[in-house]
Amino acid sequence: MTEFNTSTLISFSALGYTATWWALTLPFVFLIGLLFYAITVAKKWKIFNGISVAHYFSERYGCDVGYFVAIILFLAMIGFSATYVKSLTLVFLPVFPLHNSWILSALLVFMILLMTLRGGLISIIRIDIISFIIILFFLPTLLYYTWHLSNLEPVPSLTLQEMQCILPTQFIISLILLTMFSYILAPWYGQKIVAADSPRTAFLAVICAAILIFLFYGIGIIATSLLKLKGIALTQPELALPYLIHFALPVWLRGLAYGILFCVAATTLAGVWSAMVTLTIGYLPRKQNANTLKFSVLMTIMCAILSYYGANLFVDQVFNKMLLANIPIVALSFALLSGFYWEKTSRFGVYISIIIGLIWGIGCYYIFGDKGLYTWYWALYGIPLIFASGILGSVVFPTR
Secondary structure, X not given: OOOOOHHHHHHHHHHHHHHHHHHHHOHXXXXXXXXXXXXXXXXXXXXXXXXXXXXXXXXXXXXXXXXXXXXXXXXXXXXXXXXXXXXXXXXXXXXXXXXXXXXXXXXXXXXXXXXXXXXXXXXXXXXXXXXXHHHHHHHHHHHHHHHOOOOOOOOOOOOHHHHHXXXXXXXXXXXXXXXXXXXXXXXXXXXXXXXXXXXXXXXXXXHXXXXXXXXXXXXXXXXXXXXXXXXXXXXXXXXXXXXXXXXXXXXHHHHHHHHHXXXXXXXXXXXXXXXXXXXXXXXXXXXXXXXXXXXXXXXXXXXXXXXXXXXXXXXXXXXXHHXXXXXXXXXXHHHHHHHHHOOOOOHHHHHHHHHHHHHHHHHHHHHHOOOOOHHHHHHHHHHHHHHHXXXXXXXXXXXX
8 A cells, every 4th residue: 555645645636626637647647657567577576575676786786786776765765755744744734723834743753653663564564454445435435525515616617728737748648657667666665565475466466556546546636626616715735635534524534534544644654664774774784783673773763753854844845846756766767677677787887877867857857847847858858868878888888
């Protein structure tokens, strides 16, 4: 369930509120992205069966590449975890409107950290399973109560052209491409795939996840689209889903709704923190491995602190910052896929593809920005450039 998280749910629902029905194209991002994962790497990751994603790069290309990739993934996961904390804070803001976001997010992070440290990853997985089962019933229920929400001043439906001005087709296409070439490297998801019984189980699990996640996000978007059409005016679209939970649901269901979303966020954050700790422990000197348990606890606390400060200092809009955190991961796409499918991939080709991927992604962001549709230039030109540079580097400078 890590692929179903509060950050994406809040972000997609916000776009459902602004772009209404056209936002239903967004769930295809995960449907296509996860199907690509299933076809290209699901079985490969299970066959590898390593301790972490970075560990694969160490075995395939050498320890120095593994260290480099571990640093890149760690920094990216700080960004992702910060957006998860921010989105969870937004969910609970209607419940505690008088609380400062710093205080509210601190309480939420502390509770999740306590759950993670006391129960461990096994208890988090159990909560994840229970949350998944409840979500199957909760989201349709939310849609039902949204449908029966009283109309205020119904607004006229947007034309397709107006909806596409809010949510451009180019943006959706770029999201699909970026998800395809970033999720294949997601460390928290790779850990779950390795836990599968067999390569076939891993493949089928991702197929099922793709379909379910497509439906889950779709329901959230339909609900917030209805909210907009019923004339409910919100100054901050990211509060559309929290508004529905707080005002559309009956009192007896609100507590359950907040509990479910808290558990979803908790399992997501715990999974990311676990992946971050695993990355770090995997590169500890052997002499320090005797104190692995103590070190993992300290590292988990540090990850929680970094997530907390990142959420409050750097995340203004959840979706924009979540996309930004993908830049370093997309830069690794050639190194991963060529490692699985092309024996002639060289260390030089890997390094040059990663460096060019980082420079291109960051450059697109600073030149075009969020309003300039930087994801289009990043995805459409950046991904081919990453692969072209990696192939050229491997051919010209082969590993001896």
